[in-house]
Structures are given as C-alpha cells and as structure tokens.
Amino acid sequence: MTETRGERKERTRRAILDAALQLCEDSSLVALSLRQVAKEVGIVPTAFYRHFDSIEALGLELVDESFASLRAMLLDVRRSDPDFDDIIDSSIGILVEHVHQQRAHFRFIVRERAAGPPRVREAINAAIEQFEKELATDLVRLTGTTTWSPEDLQILSGLIVTAMVGLAEAILRNPDRPDAEKAIVEGARVQLRMVLVGALNWRSKR
Amino acid sequence: MTETRGERKERTRRAILDAALQLCEDSSLVALSLRQVAKEVGIVPTAFYRHFDSIEALGLELVDESFASLRAMLLDVRRSDPDFDDIIDSSIGILVEHVHQQRAHFRFIVRERAAGPPRVREAINAAIEQFEKELATDLVRLTGTTTWSPEDLQILSGLIVTAMVGLAEAILRNPDRPDAEKAIVEGARVQLRMVLVGALNWRSKR
DNA sequence: CTTTTCAGTGTACAAACGTACACTCAAACC
DNA sequence: GGTTTGAGTGTACGTTTGTACACTGAAAAG
Structure with a gap:
C-alpha cells in the first residue's frame, strides 16, 4: 500500500x-x-x-498533548447541565472519568510539574494558571459582581483548582483499588461542598 | 586532632x-x-x-530527614498562641518561615512525592497521611464531637493539608520574587478563611 | 604490642549514554 | 525520467554509568 x-x-x-x-x-x-x-x-x-531537538523538546510537546486532554475535559464540564446543586457531582464525575481514560497524560502532568526540566515545569504551571483564570471568569458569570470581588473569585478559583488537582493526584496514586478510590472521590465531593458553603456565606472586602 | x-x-x-x-x-x-x-x-x-545500599536507600533517609523538618514546624504551630481568630495567620506565617529555612527539604518532598522511586513516593505519602490524621484529632479537640462527625473532620483535614501543600509548592515555585510570594501567601490566608467560614456553617450527617 | 576492623582507595570492565558523520533509497518534485 | 529531499541506517567516538575486586592504613580492640 x-x-x-x-x-x-x-x-x-x-x-x-x-x-x-x-x-x-x-x-x-x-x-x-x-x-x-x-x-x-x-x-x-x-x-x-x-x-x-532534545528530550526536553519532546517533553514540551507532551505537555501540549496532555493539556489538550484537559481542555477536552473542561469542555465536557461546561457542556454538562447548568443545574446548580449537582454541578459539583457532575464535574467530579467528569474529572474522574477523564483521569481514567487519560491516565498517562495526567500522571505526566503531575509528575513533570514537580520534577520535569525547568521549561516543562514552567509550561505546565502556566497552563494551570490559565485554567484558574478561566474558572474565575466562569464564576463571575455564575455569581455576578455584587457580593464577590474579582480578586476573591480568583482566590476561590485557585482553591478549587488545587483541590481538583489534589483529587487527580490521589486517584493516580491508588490505581487498581476501587474501594480506596471511591472513598477518595466521596471525600472530594464533601470538600467541594464545604468550600461551596464557605463561598455562599462569604462577603468580600469586609 | x-x-x-x-x-x-x-x-x-x-x-x-x-x-x-x-x-x-x-x-x-x-x-x-x-x-x-x-x-x-x-x-x-x-x-x-x-x-x-543504593540511591533509593539514600532517598528514604532524606525523606526521614525532611519530615523531621516538618515535625519541627508543626511543633511551632502547636506552640503558638491558641488565640482563635488569628490561628490562621500565625500558622501560615510559621509555614512560610519554615519553607524558607528548609527550602531544599521541602523542594525534595514535593518533587519526589510525584516523581521519586516508588518506595520513596510511598514513604512521603504515608507521612502526609499521618499529618492529616493528626490534624483531624487536633480539630476534634478544638470543635468537640457535637456538630462534626469524625469522617467529616478527616475530610476537612485533608482539604486544609492539600491547601497548605499547595501553598508550599507555590512559594517554592517562585523563589526570589518577594512581591509574587506576598500575593500567594495573602491568597492562601483568604483561602483558609473561606474554608473556615464553610466549616463554621457546616453540619455533618445532614 | 599485636591483631582486627573497616572507611576509603585504585584499577578495571562491560554497558549505556549523547552525538558526529557519511550513507541509503524511496517518495516527492520539476 | 532525472534530480532533489529527507526519514532512517550504520559506524564510531569519548563520557559516564554501576559495580566487582584487591588494596591500604589508621583507629579500635585484645
């Protein structure tokens, strides 16, 4: 052929x-x-x-590829029903599913974020910061600008992203242990609800 | 001599x-x-x-050593005034100070946790889980068992530890940038306050 | 004083490393 | 149909790697 x-x-x-x-x-x-x-x-x-040109250049390519997976995930999240109260459950479900489907890519990101060549680390962290900003603007759309300052939304966004990255890491750390994973995911659900409760009772610039 | x-x-x-x-x-x-x-x-x-015996064995020794730094930090935290409202500020201050003083050890932990030899990774994660449990029992002492279930305290503890590890990582990621670090630390303060607000309005087993 | 112990030496080797250089040979081009 | 291009080959090099083995010499032990 x-x-x-x-x-x-x-x-x-x-x-x-x-x-x-x-x-x-x-x-x-x-x-x-x-x-x-x-x-x-x-x-x-x-x-x-x-x-x-080098292993490092290959690594930068893998970063791009891995974040393509992540963007696909976020598309799924945004596409999901905007039904307010189970937005947490559905988002976490989507995250868990993508982590399983793109195991190697997610592992790559969390590993090289901490230990990769400097440029690779920078690329990964820049992309994650970008996600935080996007989430912050999403939150503006959901909450309006009355009770929340943009700075506080950015900070809240950072907290949520940190918790979600932590969830992904915990899942990747426990492969082939469905019971442990279930507990981890359930814990993350509760964590996000706690954060949500905090957010609903929050007043910026007090 | x-x-x-x-x-x-x-x-x-x-x-x-x-x-x-x-x-x-x-x-x-x-x-x-x-x-x-x-x-x-x-x-x-x-x-x-x-x-x-090997580089890996050396690594396990470095893990022990690094966590000795961490335990020293936690001693400082517990020793600090039990004044309730600025417990957040003082704890964060202590964390930041220790990260600066033991830069290399903290860097080692966050790096090898994600990328080290399997046994090193396991040792680090076991130690961090231990911290989460200790924090949970500390929280029991602070809150009593009336409004909080032990499971929820464990989960809250996990959220706080994740946020603090995230803070340490962010600081280590921005060396020699005092302005950026100041913003990061201030953000972490607000995050912990948000979590605290959520915690104060939380009811277990609803 | 003699003997033992053992942290550190020195040499040696096979394996793996990154990379330079000259090459093939089939697809792509004019 | 002759020429050019470029992905992949093959050889060759100087380094660095982990580790085996026989050693030294001073502190510890008797």
Missing part, C-alpha cells in the same frame, strides 16, 4: 511520543534517555533528531 | 546526604547518579556503599 511520506513521518513521531510517555511512567523525563526511546520505537538513536 | 572513627564516618555520611539533596535540586532522585554524589563529596564511587 502507498503511504505518503508525511504520513509515515507522523506515524513514527506518534510512536516516539507514546514510547516516551510510557517509558517515563515510573521515573521522569529527566531520567529518560534518547536511546531508550529509540530502542522502544524501533529506530536507530540518531533518527530521533529528525523529530525532536 | 583526634577525631573518633564513628565521627568521621558520620561526617562523610552527612556530606553524602547534603550533596545528594543539592545535586537533585533541579532534576530528581531518579536522575541522580552514585558517581555524581561521590565526586561532589570527594570520595571514590565505591566508597558510597559503605554508607548506603
């Missing part, structure tokens, strides 16, 4: 990305060698350079 | 721990080589084995 040149290139590029994501699963990008990746993919080491 | 044999051993052992802590600062334990450490300390590579 005739496979176009660009298609073939894209195929090994994908294979490199997948192999890297898998190989650094229980260590880190900073401990991943170009030769391991090449061997896993089935190409000669020097061929790696046809696709990426 | 006469330096006892055990003293000399302890001294190079310390040098190894310090060198390892410094060398993995901008990568990770999983990317740290025995030879790097030996060179930094000024001993021959094989001499490393007189003190540790």
Whole structure:
C-alpha cells in the first residue's frame, strides 16, 4: 500500500511520543534517555533528531498533548447541565472519568510539574494558571459582581483548582483499588461542598 | 586532632546526604547518579556503599530527614498562641518561615512525592497521611464531637493539608520574587478563611 | 604490642549514554 | 525520467554509568 511520506513521518513521531510517555511512567523525563526511546520505537538513536531537538523538546510537546486532554475535559464540564446543586457531582464525575481514560497524560502532568526540566515545569504551571483564570471568569458569570470581588473569585478559583488537582493526584496514586478510590472521590465531593458553603456565606472586602 | 572513627564516618555520611539533596535540586532522585554524589563529596564511587545500599536507600533517609523538618514546624504551630481568630495567620506565617529555612527539604518532598522511586513516593505519602490524621484529632479537640462527625473532620483535614501543600509548592515555585510570594501567601490566608467560614456553617450527617 | 576492623582507595570492565558523520533509497518534485 | 529531499541506517567516538575486586592504613580492640 502507498503511504505518503508525511504520513509515515507522523506515524513514527506518534510512536516516539507514546514510547516516551510510557517509558517515563515510573521515573521522569529527566531520567529518560534518547536511546531508550529509540530502542522502544524501533529506530536507530540518531533518527530521533529528525523529530525532536532534545528530550526536553519532546517533553514540551507532551505537555501540549496532555493539556489538550484537559481542555477536552473542561469542555465536557461546561457542556454538562447548568443545574446548580449537582454541578459539583457532575464535574467530579467528569474529572474522574477523564483521569481514567487519560491516565498517562495526567500522571505526566503531575509528575513533570514537580520534577520535569525547568521549561516543562514552567509550561505546565502556566497552563494551570490559565485554567484558574478561566474558572474565575466562569464564576463571575455564575455569581455576578455584587457580593464577590474579582480578586476573591480568583482566590476561590485557585482553591478549587488545587483541590481538583489534589483529587487527580490521589486517584493516580491508588490505581487498581476501587474501594480506596471511591472513598477518595466521596471525600472530594464533601470538600467541594464545604468550600461551596464557605463561598455562599462569604462577603468580600469586609 | 583526634577525631573518633564513628565521627568521621558520620561526617562523610552527612556530606553524602547534603550533596545528594543539592545535586537533585533541579532534576530528581531518579536522575541522580552514585558517581555524581561521590565526586561532589570527594570520595571514590565505591566508597558510597559503605554508607548506603543504593540511591533509593539514600532517598528514604532524606525523606526521614525532611519530615523531621516538618515535625519541627508543626511543633511551632502547636506552640503558638491558641488565640482563635488569628490561628490562621500565625500558622501560615510559621509555614512560610519554615519553607524558607528548609527550602531544599521541602523542594525534595514535593518533587519526589510525584516523581521519586516508588518506595520513596510511598514513604512521603504515608507521612502526609499521618499529618492529616493528626490534624483531624487536633480539630476534634478544638470543635468537640457535637456538630462534626469524625469522617467529616478527616475530610476537612485533608482539604486544609492539600491547601497548605499547595501553598508550599507555590512559594517554592517562585523563589526570589518577594512581591509574587506576598500575593500567594495573602491568597492562601483568604483561602483558609473561606474554608473556615464553610466549616463554621457546616453540619455533618445532614 | 599485636591483631582486627573497616572507611576509603585504585584499577578495571562491560554497558549505556549523547552525538558526529557519511550513507541509503524511496517518495516527492520539476 | 532525472534530480532533489529527507526519514532512517550504520559506524564510531569519548563520557559516564554501576559495580566487582584487591588494596591500604589508621583507629579500635585484645
């Protein structure tokens, strides 16, 4: 069969990305060698350079890819019913589902956020900050500007994101333990309700 | 001068721990080589084995050491005035101070928690869970068992610990930026107050 | 004083590392 | 149909890696 040149290139590029994501699963990008990746993919080491300048550049690509997963998740959240009282349950359900479906990507983000090459860390944190800001503007739409100052909404947003990242980390930390995971998820639900109660009784700029 | 044999051993052992802590600062334990450490300390590579079986064993020792820093911090927190309304401010102040004084240890914990060798990760997470439980029993002492179920206190405790770990991570992420750090710390204060408002209006087992 | 112990040395080796360089050969191009 | 392009090959290099083994020499033990 005739496979176009660009298609073939894209195929090994994908294979490199997948192999890297898998190989650094229980260590880190900073401990991943170009030769391991090449061997896993089935190409000669020097061929790696046809696709990426360095492992770090590969890592930045994986960041983009992983955050594409995250954006897809947020689309799901926003698309879900705007029914107010179980917005928490549905959002958490969506998060849990995406973490399971994109395990490797989420693992990659939480791991390299703390331990990756500096530029990778920066890229991940910039993206997470972006999410916080987007959530803050979403909250403005939900609450109006009467009782909440923009600064406080930003701070509340940060708290929620921190809790959700914590939930994702806890899930990833307990693979193949459905009972433990259930308790974790239930705990996160309660946590968000506590935060919600706090938010409903909050008055900015007192 | 006469330096006892055990003293000399302890001294190079310390040098190894310090060198390892410094060398993995901008990568990770999983990317740290025995030879790097030996060179930094000024001993021959094989001499490393007189003190540790492996880099992983060294890592477990660093975990213990780092959590000793953390326990010292918690002692400070409990020792601080039990004046109720600024318990938040004083606790955060203590946390910030300790993060600055023990930068390397805190960095080590947050990094290796996500990216370290499996056993190191487990040790760190076990210690953090322990803290959550201790905080929960502290909260029992503060609130009594009337309005709060033990389960909810445990969950609240988890939320607070997550937020505090998040604060530590944010501080470590912005070194040498006093203005940014000030905003981060102020945000954390507000977050904890929000959680406190939620807690005060919470009723368990509704 | 003699013997034992053991932290640290020195040499040695096979394996893995990143990368330079010259190459092939089929798709893409004119 | 002849030429160009570029993904992938193969060899080769100097480094760095973990670890094995035999050693030294001063402190500790008898």
